[in-house]
Amino acid sequence: MSTQADNTLIFELSRPGRRAAAQAPRALPAERLSAIPAALRRKQRPALPEVSELQVVRHYTNLSTRNFAIDKQFYPLGSCTMKYNPRGANRAAMLPGFLGRHPLAPESHSQGYLACMFELQEFLKEVTGMQGVSLTPMAGAQGEFAGVAMIRAYHEARNDDARTEILIPEAAHGTNPATAVMCGYKVREVPVNKDGDVDLAALKAACGPQTAGLMMTNPSTCGVFERQIDGIAKAVHEAGGLLYYDGANLNAILGKVRPGDMGFDVIHMNLHKTFATPHGGGGPGAGPVGVSERLKPFLPTPIVGRDDDGRYRWLDQNDLPQSIGHLSAFMGNAGVLLRAYFYARVLGREGMIRVGEYSTLAANYLLKRLEAIGCTPAYPERRASHEFILTFAKEAKTLGVSAMDIAKRLLDYNQHAPTTYFPLLVPECFLIEPTETETKEALDEFVAAMESILAEARDNPELLKGAPYSQPVRRLDDVKAARELDLVWSKL
Amino acid sequence: MSDIRAELRYATSHEWVRLEDDGTAYVGISDHAQDAMGDLVYVELPEVGQALEVTDEAGVVESVKAASDIYAPVSGEIVAINEALEDTPELVNQDPYGDGWLFRIRLNDKAELEQLLSADDYRTQLDSED
Amino acid sequence: MPFIPHTSDDVQAMLAAIGADSIEDLFDEIPAHLKAGALAGLPEGLSEMEVTALMASRARQDAGVLCFLGAGAYEHHIPAAVWEIATRGEYYTAYTPYQAEASQGTLQTIYEFQTLMARLTGMDASNASVYDGASGLAEAVLMALRANRKSKSGRVLMPEAVNPRYRQTVTAICENQNVELVSVPFDAAAGTTAVTALSGYAGEDFAALVIAQPNFFGGLEDVDALTDWAHAQGMLVIALVNPTALALLTPPGEWGEKGADIVVGEAQPLGIPLSSGGPYCGFMCCKQQHIRQMPGRIIGRTVDLEGKPGFTLTLQAREQHIRRSKATSNICTNQGLAMTAATIYLSLLGPEGLEAVAAHSHANTQTLVARLGAIDGVSVAFTDATFHEAVLRLPKPASEVLPQLAERGIIGGYDLGLDFPSLADCVLVCATETRTADDIDLYATVLAEVLA
CATH class of the missing domain: 3.40.640.10 (Type I PLP-dependent aspartate aminotransferase-like (Major domain))
Structure with missing residues (x-):
């Protein structure tokens, strides 16, 4: 159901001399700009659109409707935790006192904000079992960077320069190896066995004096809990390496198992997943890091501290001289952190524990229902965590229908497709994460859609290959997009 | 069944080598490799004059959803690159053993060719990968 | 249960479909000694109304100052x-x-x-x-x-x-x-x-x-x-x-x-x-x-x-x-x-609107610098032209003056001594289009008092 007949660009609506006049101050006489040397002035105004206020409002309102969104559809993207984003969190973070606070405002005029951040640090420590938290990383990938940079700083502070390698299970997110390289490490991949657990013998063989650390998620990207975590932690620690926890899947175990108790030395959390802050069409996220005692001196700055008199203040390079430093101009995505703070306060202790419980219940229920209609789980002997993997390798071979075809057809059933083709080691796969905030009816509707699509795949596979039919556009030519790059509108 | 040319030598990483009379060799990727990648959208090539050792990275082929490194199957100096690929990377898909060649290299040591797979050995490798 | 929709009937039906007796059974692959305790360090949950009230009171604590600080973050009108x-x-x-x-x-x-x-x-x-x-x-x-x-x-x-x-x-x-x-x-x-x-x-x-x-x-x-x-x-x-x-x-x-x-x-x-x-x-x-x-x-x-x-x-x-x-x-x-x-902002402002914002920000900062620079002992630190920020040299260290301004509700700028020891008596100021003539007057008056 296309809600806008065409995809006119804002630039095509532009007419010379048209303005949204109420939005800007009146023009100033030229002499008020005489202090700017003429040689530094631009010769021509930039070709921004010249449109009315209503045109802008209508254009972007219409554009927004051309999206799937949690507020509109079931959105079971594996590894993304597309749970409900509370509206109350948005309103609280958009309070004028928070929006208007300059990041460099003096501490005397920042006690309200600092109190929220200090408490959030404490909540995150408690729920993850870590000893120190810095809120500054602006997304999961930056949290990963901070984590591995701390591992490096730790080894360097001990003059242990022989450690050049980071171990990563082969099913890991792509950010893990990319991060290790950004921190100056070589990557060594560790195989995963047929049940989705790390091949412990291979891991032990890979550990040595060159091992700086291991990066892993638990539950893993295979959607199962890594049962040998004790053995893994022991192997890496005995080799002198540190354990990094990629918090992408923290929702599965929130309140049930704490990464600190599993032996992890450093973790990042994706607040835009686990703490229900919005994904916003791709960001902003927030990726706070938590550390064990020995990594505390290296946390990225600034951190919020509390003095004996109850006043809050920033701890910066003077307080943490061994810190890996600043990762942003100020202190990270503050507005996202406020939303996470709201969520943590509403949930409280019991609510936090229920997240892990009900996300796991939903995933195991959905897995069993889908199995019953003929879907093939990648790890049939395992419990699902908060997510699970199906493989359509059989359908691809016998019917010529790919996981991508099924994903595209789901859009026609008003269901967002799960994550496809990740992890790479399972062929033709879906990674499905329903989250704790979806009703049983919503899960049942997804099952019904899948049942119907599998029947279509048997009776009329061509139908799936042409899907979707109901969206603003049909399947797009990605090859043309990459070969004939059109990244900016070149017409005026 | 992918096309494997009897007159070529192959690397396990799917590059082919064709020795010319002048002591240089053309290098490309096999029909199997181009088929596995899908429609190529970009090819990054080495620079003319660059010296490469065996298994050095010599470039990258990219499709929409994947990127794969090209490794030098033999050592030597790059004497030419296939500039047509800059605008038409699809030549690699259309004609992997002809117009879709990647670069031409002056071999340091022809004996290195013996280290590469024959067509039959390469066929055996592909069969075992399936 | 905040944000969790399941009724007890739902839970029973879902567990039955799974073949599990309880939700806890779903965690049976996790070694028992790793299970978390009661999370005693976390507070009880609150309602939306309660958390909103708490955060509103915190937000109010930080509001109500007049800001002449830029240094990488600028207050402009947002349509x-x-x-x-x-x-x-x-x-x-x-x-x-x-x-x-x-x-x-x-x-x-x-x-x-x-x-x-x-x-x-x-x-x-x-x-x-x-x-x-x-x-x-x-x-x-x-x-x-x-x-x-x-x-x-x-x-x-x-x-x-x-x-x-x-x-x-x-x-x-x-x-x-x-x-x-x-x-x-x-x-x-x-x-x-x-x-x-x-x-x-x-x-x-x-x-x-x-x-x-x-x-x-x-x-x-x-x-x-x-x-x-x-x-x-x-x-x-x-x-x-x-x-x-x-x-x-x-x-x-x-x-x-x-x-x-x-x-x-x-x-x-x-x-x-x-x-x-x-x-x-x-x-x-x-x-x-x-x-x-x-x-x-x-x-x-x-x-x-x-x-x-x-x-x-x-x-x-x-x-x-x-x-x-x-x-x-x-x-x-x-x-x-x-x-x-x-x-959306750039589409609303358009070329003329954005130019007007830039021009007012430049002109207001010019005015601010002229007013503050006229105070005894205050001077413009650098000779080259500036856009919408400028450096003023004070007769005292900025680290003394700025807290006194803050006590009077004015965030007076950025203390350059934090990063440049040679500029310890210098402050970086900014006045965008959102600062009025009255705001600038007030800053000049208060600064003169503080320096007097």
Whole structure:
């Protein structure tokens, strides 16, 4: 159901001399700009659109409707935790006192904000079992960077320069190896066995004096809990390496198992997943890091501290001289952190524990229902965590229908497709994460859609290959997009 | 069944080598490799004059959803690159053993060719990968 | 149960379908000794009303000051429509547009953002944004090292007149990759970076020169001369620019003979609130020839099966989810919502509106500097022209004066002594279009009292 007949660009609506006049101050006489040397002035105004206020409002309102969104559809993207984003969190973070606070405002005029951040640090420590938290990383990938940079700083502070390698299970997110390289490490991949657990013998063989650390998620990207975590932690620690926890899947175990108790030395959390802050069409996220005692001196700055008199203040390079430093101009995505703070306060202790419980219940229920209609789980002997993997390798071979075809057809059933083709080691796969905030009816509707699509795949596979039919556009030519790059509108 | 040319030598990483009379060799990727990648959208090539050792990275082929490194199957100096690929990377898909060649290299040591797979050995490798 | 919809009947039915007796059974693969305790350190949950009231009282604590502080974050008027639209559920609760057909709204918005930024900077291409301006500068440095294939030194020239927080961020992000940032001092009288300060580096191998316009002191650099010098030395030029200023100033694409190669900056002034420093939105543009070295998400326009135009992620083979350890960066997200806000802001303001914002910000700062500079013992620190920030020298250390102003409800600027020991008696001030003549009068009156 296309809600806008065409995809006119804002630039095509532009007419010379048209303005949204109420939005800007009146023009100033030229002499008020005489202090700017003429040689530094631009010769021509930039070709921004010249449109009315209503045109802008209508254009972007219409554009927004051309999206799937949690507020509109079931959105079971594996590894993304597309749970409900509370509206109350948005309103609280958009309070004028928070929006208007300059990041460099003096501490005397920042006690309200600092109190929220200090408490959030404490909540995150408690729920993850870590000893120190810095809120500054602006997304999961930056949290990963901070984590591995701390591992490096730790080894360097001990003059242990022989450690050049980071171990990563082969099913890991792509950010893990990319991060290790950004921190100056070589990557060594560790195989995963047929049940989705790390091949412990291979891991032990890979550990040595060159091992700086291991990066892993638990539950893993295979959607199962890594049962040998004790053995893994022991192997890496005995080799002198540190354990990094990629918090992408923290929702599965929130309140049930704490990464600190599993032996992890450093973790990042994706607040835009686990703490229900919005994904916003791709960001902003927030990726706070938590550390064990020995990594505390290296946390990225600034951190919020509390003095004996109850006043809050920033701890910066003077307080943490061994810190890996600043990762942003100020202190990270503050507005996202406020939303996470709201969520943590509403949930409280019991609510936090229920997240892990009900996300796991939903995933195991959905897995069993889908199995019953003929879907093939990648790890049939395992419990699902908060997510699970199906493989359509059989359908691809016998019917010529790919996981991508099924994903595209789901859009026609008003269901967002799960994550496809990740992890790479399972062929033709879906990674499905329903989250704790979806009703049983919503899960049942997804099952019904899948049942119907599998029947279509048997009776009329061509139908799936042409899907979707109901969206603003049909399947797009990605090859043309990459070969004939059109990244900016070149017409005026 | 992918096309494997009897007159070529192959690397396990799917590059082919064709020795010319002048002591240089053309290098490309096999029909199997181009088929596995899908429609190529970009090819990054080495620079003319660059010296490469065996298994050095010599470039990258990219499709929409994947990127794969090209490794030098033999050592030597790059004497030419296939500039047509800059605008038409699809030549690699259309004609992997002809117009879709990647670069031409002056071999340091022809004996290195013996280290590469024959067509039959390469066929055996592909069969075992399936 | 907040945000969890299951009734007890639902739970029983779901457990029955699974074949489990209890939810706890679903965790039976987890070693028992790892199970968490009661999380005693967490408070009881509260209702929306209670948390809202708590946060509102905290927000009020920090409100009600008059701010003359810029230093990388600028208070501009934000049209009402910007965030009313950006927080519509369809934008707010969508994910990264991997399913292009179901994400045309987000994708087209990004394509429009890319176009707006390319036009504002005079460059060929833009990405879909990075975290913020400071981390964007770090990405630009790494990008320049990849793009300048002739340079082998891993060195980049970084003027001291670049925002010190940006320099710290670049150091933190790049230092593990054998990148060396070589400082270039600013002219102590002019407050800008002189080409003569660079001449000592002529003939040496540097991958790039960073040029900030305006620089951290608000000063306007001679960008043409700096750009031409760098290009003559075989360096790339990384322009670090304020997007509001670009309404009036030469776009980096036109700097010198050949223009800057990479442009980065902070889009916060474009409709994004101060909000304690984030979420902001780093923008990044480049010349076409460097596009494959650009980090981050990029959207392209293409056609669908029926030949109809549409938008999709492109050049993904640069990115971590495909290229893994060889990706251009580990970045995964963009600043989607903030980027959407900037796109709506620029569309509402248009060329004349943005120019008016820039002009008022410049003129108000001129007025502020004139008023404060007339106070006994206060002088303008630097001679070169400035855009919408300027440095004032005080008769006392800034670290003494600023807290006294704050006690009187005025955030009087940035204490430059924090980063530059020679400028301990200097304060960096800013007055955008949101500061009125009365605001400026008040600041002048209070400062005179404090200094008296």
